[in-house]
Amino acid sequence: MSYRKLLLSDIHSLSRRSESVWTWGTRKFSSTRSNGNRHYKLVIIGGGSGGCSISAKFAKTMGSKSIAVIEPSDVHYYQPMWTLVGGGMKSLADSGRPMSSVLPSNIDWVKDKATEIKPSKQTVVIGTGSSKQEIQYDYLVIAVGIQLQYEKIKGLPEAFNSAGVCSNYSSLYVNKTLQALKDFKKGNAVFTFPNTPVKCAGAPQKILYIADQYLRKNGKRDNAKLIYNTSLGVLFGVKHYADSLWNVVKSRDISVNLRRNLVEVIAKDKAAIFEDLDNPGKFETVPYEMLHVTPPMGAYDLIKSNSEDIPDAAGFVDVNKGTLQHVRHPNVFAIGDCANLPTAKTAAAVAAENGVLFRNLTNFMNGKEPEFIYDGYTSCPLVTGYEKCILAEFDYNGQPLETFPIDQSKERRSMFLMKKDVMPEIYWKLMLKGNWNGPGTFRKLFAPFKKT
Ligand SMILES: Cc1cc2nc3c(=O)[nH]c(=O)nc-3n(C[C@H](O)[C@H](O)[C@H](O)COP(=O)(O)OP(=O)(O)OC[C@H]3O[C@@H](n4cnc5c(N)ncnc54)[C@H](O)[C@@H]3O)c2cc1C
Incomplete structure (x- = not known):
């Protein structure tokens, strides 16, 4: 150790x-x-x-x-x-x-x-x-x-005591995700997105794509149906990136159901119950072999x-x-x-x-009025497996605010390496030391090379 x-x-x-x-x-x-x-x-x-x-x-x-x-x-x-x-x-x-x-x-x-x-x-x-x-x-x-609110889903967090139920959102349950993939034999692998605000809205589907590749690499994909049930009415909030993600989903044979909200987990039956948000009171039971839960948050x-x-x-x-x-x-x-x-x-x-x-x-x-303005810059490295990533960056208006002079809506290995190896270094060595305000300076430097 x-x-x-x-x-x-x-x-x-x-x-x-x-x-x-x-x-x-x-x-x-x-x-x-x-x-x-x-x-x-x-x-x-x-x-x-x-x-x-x-x-x-x-x-x-x-x-x-x-x-x-x-x-x-x-x-x-x-x-x-x-x-x-x-x-x-x-x-x-x-x-x-x-x-x-x-x-x-x-x-x-x-x-x-x-x-x-x-x-x-x-x-x-x-x-x-x-x-x-x-x-x-x-x-x-x-x-x-x-705040994470697993307890708002009936049957959780108790269901985490059973095999196959996992969540990358908590240090308590994140190790269960890899275990669920290792244990997977045959059936549905179900991934959820709750009906609340969340942190990192891309994370619920990043693990979906990683799971797809894991199962392919390990010869189990033919026995698996991958289902992404999201409360949202879109796959991702910014169309520029959502279009690329729909291509990923289609090429990988993943079922996406919009406006589906996880309300209950019955661990003994390996069943997840979803409400159809467009037909309140209408519920659907989905059997699972693996269930990755993104909890409600508030x-x-x-x-x-x-x-x-x-x-x-x-x-x-x-x-x-x-x-x-x-x-x-x-x-x-x-x-x-x-x-x-x-x-x-x-x-x-x-x-x-x-x-x-x-x-x-x-x-x-110092007695002066605040005058600096945050433009809503945010970023989500949408990891699509073990090698590639779409680096989404956008502002309050949902307009792409990309750092690099390339089309960031494409899956790229360079962006994956950025997420896996560069971003943690920036976080520990610069951001937590008070020396990183985001990539705005680099965006300006690269701007002359950007194709419009
Ligand atoms: C699975 C996952 C994947 C993610 N992926 C990305 C990504 O790829 N890119 C990205 O940019 N972001 C990502 N995020 C989101 C990112 O981690 C959060 O947005 C970020 O940590 C928010 O920072 P924060 O300081 O607001 O909250 P946190 O970092 O969560 O810190 C809040 C702190 O407040 C403390 N606290 C809570 N209540 C009290 C109290 N009453 N008194 C005192 N202290 C209290 C907590 O203990 C905690 O330390 C991801 C998050 C998750 C869970």
Whole structure:
């Protein structure tokens, strides 16, 4: 077992043992007020892609110990790698690093869950009951991501205890995907897309194409029917890429059913029940040998149930879609999946949001109005197997915003290598260190070579 695997398995067992114990991170608080509460100039809730990368930017410009990141997890995962983990191209350990190693060294890591946000008092509450504490902020960045809701499907998550049911969306179930492919003998391999917002809307079908190639390589494809049941009315939201994906689907003999929503899994019968969203109340039972579930997702209660006007009607943080500043609380900003930005929720979007948020919040701290505008840039490397990828990049208007001077809607090996080998390096070495705002500069450099 490699050093990193050992380290991560230790971390996992450690965090399981201490789940109920309320602890602070390894770093000490900078300032304690007379009432026992702590105060920071900048508080960031969440240490995922958004929280970690934005804390790195501010850690370079703000005084030591001016920043607190509230984050309960011991491990930071590069979730985009889970598509490759499910297909056996990377391991789960490859996708994780200890949280302490990715957060900047000169900030305070508050290793706990935020339980309440009170903009009227400029405080974030951590802990519950008698262990409740308040942390005061001058400025707040919310970066808690989006919540997985497997429990909203009847029979889940219990069905994950049975063979063949898997999901690349969770560190708990992603290893079951490769196992389901290895165990596959004969029958339906079913892949789902829920009737909610999701992070990385391409991931539910990336694993479909990987599974197709896995089964072909291993001589099992003739015994398999591949079914993609999606709640959406389209295969992909941007036509430029959807057209190419329809070609992939047709050439690989994959059945696609639009407007089908998974509502129940009956593990003992190996049956998945879907509602036809165009005929509410009409259900279809699909037997499966393998079932890959993309769970329903939604805003966390921390945001959704906030009583001080943090959420919009759908429960996400209500920010200006250009500046990322909260529309009612000017000293509050949000980044990433928790924000109500009308773009695809991805780490690539977080990278582009990062530069805008950093400059706007810095301006605001200096008494100026936020003026930098996020254009909705997002990207989805649509892996179509073990060798190829369509690199979708687009903006708020669903218009392609491509980096390279080639037709990115085509399946390409170069884009696959970019996804598998280059993007993780950019993530760990540049983005989490606060040095990557997305590929905008390269797009400008390559623009003269782009054929229109
Ligand atoms: C299978 C899969 C494939 C993907 N593929 C891609 C891809 O190819 N390209 C791409 O760009 N993106 C991809 N993504 C999406 C990408 O991982 C997310 O969009 C990105 O991580 C969002 O960053 P975030 O900071 O908003 O949320 P996260 O990175 O999820 O971080 C949120 C953090 O907030 C913490 N938190 C939650 N609640 C609280 C609380 N109450 N108090 C304190 N902390 C809290 C969590 O512990 C977590 O660490 C993929 C995701 C998955 C699951």
